[in-house]
Amino acid sequence: MKSTACLLLSSCYKPGIVAGISQFFKERDLNILTFEQHSDEGRFFTRVEWEDDGRWKNQEDFRSEFQSCAVDVCAEFSVHFFSAKQTLGLFVSKEPHALVEFLARWEMGEYANTEVSFIVSNTEDSKVFADRYAIPFFYVPTKKGSTDHEAEQLQIIQKFNPDFIGLARYMKVLTKDFIDRADCRIINIHHSFLPAFVGAKPYEMAHEKGVKLIGATSHFVIPELDQGPIIEQDVTRVKAGDSIPKLKQRGRDTEKRVFANALSKVLEHKVIIYKGRTMVFE
């Protein structure tokens, strides 16, 4: 199977934009595999995936050629070549279900050319999962009310320099400083249907409020807690008489599925962030 590449583009709307983009690929005899467009509030979003013939070595290479096409429509764009391995670091705390699910799918080859660079945890419980796949594991203990652990975590990040970080139920809040320095997209799974039930105890809050569905939300991390652009959400039905532990158990299945699916969208470069929200392609 040949490798593919994809273009993510957002632009103002102008008649002829589809023609312009498709013409660019036609002139170069490149085989378009999928061409998807959506619009929102006058902004136009495109994702094109094509069979990569290796003509462009990197982003800059592509950019210099495509720029004239983009300038007409004040477009912002990025390109990704799936022949290039991308790297992911994972953070986890006590509960391993989101981590385990991601690793199981990753092992089955469901993620596009991705290497898991490392796993960081504030407990040693998840070392066993890292060991199964020979992934470097770092135990970085945390203390309540302290952010001292972030220095060590940042050293790990700087060493491996991952393209993405996934927070697979990592239960410490990240500081703005950490987020700035990590300098890569960070994807979190929150155990509620956001914007409802922000913070540390969403199942307790859901039980107290008496909602009839519980949910999970995967989003990009920004300094404001649980406020980043939402990538994927899902819910499951509460049954009459469900206790808080029962809600937690029911929720686990939703959390791990939502996290795994969100990472799939991110790693396949199907997400554009704009105005604090996302456009997610099929």
Next chain:
Amino acid sequence: MKSTACLLLSSCYKPGIVAGISQFFKERDLNILTFEQHSDEGRFFTRVEWEDDGRWKNQEDFRSEFQSCAVDVCAEFSVHFFSAKQTLGLFVSKEPHALVEFLARWEMGEYANTEVSFIVSNTEDSKVFADRYAIPFFYVPTKKGSTDHEAEQLQIIQKFNPDFIGLARYMKVLTKDFIDRADCRIINIHHSFLPAFVGAKPYEMAHEKGVKLIGATSHFVIPELDQGPIIEQDVTRVKAGDSIPKLKQRGRDTEKRVFANALSKVLEHKVIIYKGRTMVFE
């Protein structure tokens, strides 16, 4: 088909409570049709439905006999005889979909022995639906910032004295005074997945936030806006590029279904309110 009656009971937990209740019906040779129990935080919730042989004329009649059974377990209970017609008043504003759906199901006999006493609206658009079923229709105009219309509405309520009021997308906030004087359970449909997006513009807020599912919530009305005990909720998936009008259209189907199903639970006496939330039986 014989008529049935049902008991709704909440109590502290004590061994033998199921035996006590079932023995009560056995001693009277009454045929139990369904017997459902749930517990939550040490509280015990029961609904029993039986074939009614007409031995009790009313609540008080039943109460005097059942009281000794209840006293042991500090139970609160109510009984409903489905042979007795119950009455419902409906409020609606401009958008008729929740009203139309309820009336269509009601016409098919899906609701237990219920009469629709009247429809009140602040537009004349829904008169046509009232006329279809020969339901008394009252046009009570409202003015922004004013609550003058409530006096006229309360006169209508006092005249018909309904057991329940359903707010089928009625878009004026009810005052505490109105709720107190109406003196009956009021069921609302709110066009979001509460507790997210309280207030008048939930689809606009959902679009702004970029949630991936939109929902609807039917709840009992209390003076705090959109904070009453939740009866039923459901969601539907947003598609990439959905505009606000598209979200509203998608949402209508969820709203009308949730409202119709919530009224079904209420009119079949399958809902117990406690601690600001509900226990809903099958």
Next chain:
Amino acid sequence: MKSTACLLLSSCYKPGIVAGISQFFKERDLNILTFEQHSDEGRFFTRVEWEDDGRWKNQEDFRSEFQSCAVDVCAEFSVHFFSAKQTLGLFVSKEPHALVEFLARWEMGEYANTEVSFIVSNTEDSKVFADRYAIPFFYVPTKKGSTDHEAEQLQIIQKFNPDFIGLARYMKVLTKDFIDRADCRIINIHHSFLPAFVGAKPYEMAHEKGVKLIGATSHFVIPELDQGPIIEQDVTRVKAGDSIPKLKQRGRDTEKRVFANALSKVLEHKVIIYKGRTMVFE
């Protein structure tokens, strides 16, 4: 709001097809609103919707101009101008829920420029619904084992010459001869998740088999019973102890939603039939 037009096209796959089609519209300064493509087994499916400037009077007019663009890719295509009213005839038997739901949505303007030409029924029960909207109603009684009624039905069809016929829970099997002569797309709602439970008693079969979800399927009608290309399907969960009448009640909500959504896809020209199945666009 300006009117729009849409192109439905299926073709063999050839690099440059997106460029070719989009160039066709660009050269004519036509504003593309949505451009959606999918592929299946080497076949390529496109739907384009654009702002119609009235330059083409009809299909043939468009065809003569677009033909050269299509010939390269051995495309089959059709075009629809939404400024042109399209017409729909409806058939119904005893149970009106699918009819009532469709009419309620139609009344709210959810269907693209569509006129309901007539309603045919083998009971008089649905006349009341036709009368509400002043739609011509024809009572055509049917006899078990006989197809004599088809002659009268065909006279009605020939008189109104509808673009589509919707079978809103019409419970007589159509003969091949009738389907041939009706000479328009016929859309049925079947009360099971096809291909399971073909025929007259799907809820009874679902109960007997003990399935945990019951479904509904909307499909185009072909002479083979319940075998036509599927347009839309959905399911709902069975609860422990559901009787056959309870299944039928639960199923009604799914049936009417699936039928209404399928008609929406058909009337918005978002369905291409191929190889006995369908490609349905967003």
Next chain:
Amino acid sequence: MKSTACLLLSSCYKPGIVAGISQFFKERDLNILTFEQHSDEGRFFTRVEWEDDGRWKNQEDFRSEFQSCAVDVCAEFSVHFFSAKQTLGLFVSKEPHALVEFLARWEMGEYANTEVSFIVSNTEDSKVFADRYAIPFFYVPTKKGSTDHEAEQLQIIQKFNPDFIGLARYMKVLTKDFIDRADCRIINIHHSFLPAFVGAKPYEMAHEKGVKLIGATSHFVIPELDQGPIIEQDVTRVKAGDSIPKLKQRGRDTEKRVFANALSKVLEHKVIIYKGRTMVFE
């Protein structure tokens, strides 16, 4: 946490049955935790779970005392003490996702006091998963058209004598003789929404037919292929243009969830088989 026990009972319907059963536990001062009843076609199904005080050593012990209670209502019943470890053998072929999901949940303690006795496979691929949990693994190769492997498999079963066997995507058909000799409940996961698409290639059949939802079904195994009593089912939506490999990938998530949930119901003794179908308790 104290251990619990549960009674599964099916009986003809007779007034007083709830009273009779609950009285039995009350007289013995046993604390009922859940008491759930359903009926179907005049048959009555009960599950009672109570805090076990160890008074009964085993089924027979309980049976001799409860018999008089059951005889009145021609009941069939079984009792299970969750203090007793139960054992499960697992079969798997090439695709490990259902096995991996079950083991991950099992590792998190989601299944009631269950030991995985062994894993049998006709490939060596799954040995790695068995090794992770130190579960005995047996590679028993199979040949097309031959049932010679069953002798070796039966030896393993006879050695470990498991209470249940789970077929976690085991792709060989079991003979009637094997099923008889295995002499325990066997639970399968089939990768379609049964009764649609029986046999080896359900995703290919689903694609060919053009269904809009694909499903998975977990059922007890009987000699007739894919015809046994259904325990649990679920579906997921197909997207326009999904290829067969894409359907298989989407389906995996449904398959593993349905299998894990069905085993949960079986291992918590929440399933009664009757008339070729099941009653599944909450």
